[in-house]
Amino acid sequence: MGEQNIRKISSDQILAETISLKSAGYRLVAISCTNKDGLELSYSFDKDYDFINLRINMDYDTEIESITCIYHYAFLYENEIAELFGAKIKNIAVDFKDKLYRLSVKTPFNMKKEEE
């Protein structure tokens, strides 16, 4: 298994870490979400094939800042995560407010509902 560069950070560090990567010339590649005793967010960045992932583990009720003030185009990823997983993301530059996808079930990927 090849090396994977995954750095764990807390949810309140996301803006500072993202600014630091942006100023170092990294592009945002993706934001992914997984259910892992709450939500596990992975922010992936690349610069000349150097692939870095910032990992945040948080509970369903934690609110996290949007990074659209740094990478504007993150709005698509953040809207997707908010709608599918029910992550609480504050201040998304273009917030579709649960209207990006036409879903018959609210936050279908959220495991909390199944646990309840």
Next chain:
Amino acid sequence: MGERTVIPFGPHHPVLPEPIHLDLVLEDEKVIEAIPQIGYVHRGLEKLVEKRDFKQYTYIAERICGICSFMHGMGYCMSVESIMGLEVPERGQFLRTIWAELSRIHSHLLWLGLTADAFGFESLFMHSWRLREKVLDLFEETTGGRVIFSVCDVGGVRKDIDAETLKKMVDVLTGMDKEIRELTQVFLNDATVKSRTVGVGVLSKEKAQELGAVGPMARASGINTDMRTQGYAAYKHLKFEPIVATQGDSYARMDVRINEIFQAIDLIRQCVELIPEGEVITKFKGNPDGEYFTRLEQPRGEVIYYVKGNGTSFLDRVRVRTPTFANLPALLETLKNCDLADVPILILTIDPCISCTER
């Protein structure tokens, strides 16, 4: 200031085989801003990981897209193999590369046809798709399928290609090379095609970088990035350089894709020369336990497969970040200040795949 109007574009439009909606804010005939709306056909394929075990999921991954189907299966399998520490036999790696590059040829020919159709050049559209048929015939002969192949599997590939068929494949591609050169001369030199593409929808290198563009969209703006250079599958044995252009306009995006067709033909020729004898798949036991991000270069650009296993046969998560998803912000940028008449061409020059976006 002219009169401002908002007009809806899509979700169904003659140039789009799949639904996407754009609110175009116009000032007279100029587009000032475009606001996207996706989500008409979200298929929840990532969620299906809870209902299908990790071996069955290979077939679901392939169905994310009917054009990059092989590479979707391959990206998923590469992630699982990395988690499990599986070594794919060298012959399997070369066969994967051959099918991946055939996919690139057929994807780019399909795109050329759709683009010709968008500016009303019907004969060019039909000739592009006539040539594409020959690639589909090669797929059918080697895998049994024309769109979905079910030939990629965790550990390698499920079918071998004999030496005679490989030689025939090279002969077919050599014949196609000549025909594609004649066809693409029209795309590159015809005055009417140039009038619709040169200087239209310029995306600067800085903007492409800032907006996270990938694949031909990024390379046409001068960004030298191509995941194949990282040497996955058999690419580490092959000689090639990413195709890059600098103008950043619709013509440059077309030029890059055309040259990538010839590059793909050359890569297949190299594979047929270098392919070793041996097994094509590794047998294994057990289940994936761990996580892995795999990145590979599809015809539309970099795709990311993230797989997380927990030691059981059911995975915790599969996440796919497709190239169209990454290129949507760059599309919105190219639409700014364009003429309304150029909107269909510009949407096509990112080679959008909405079914990938709404996996």
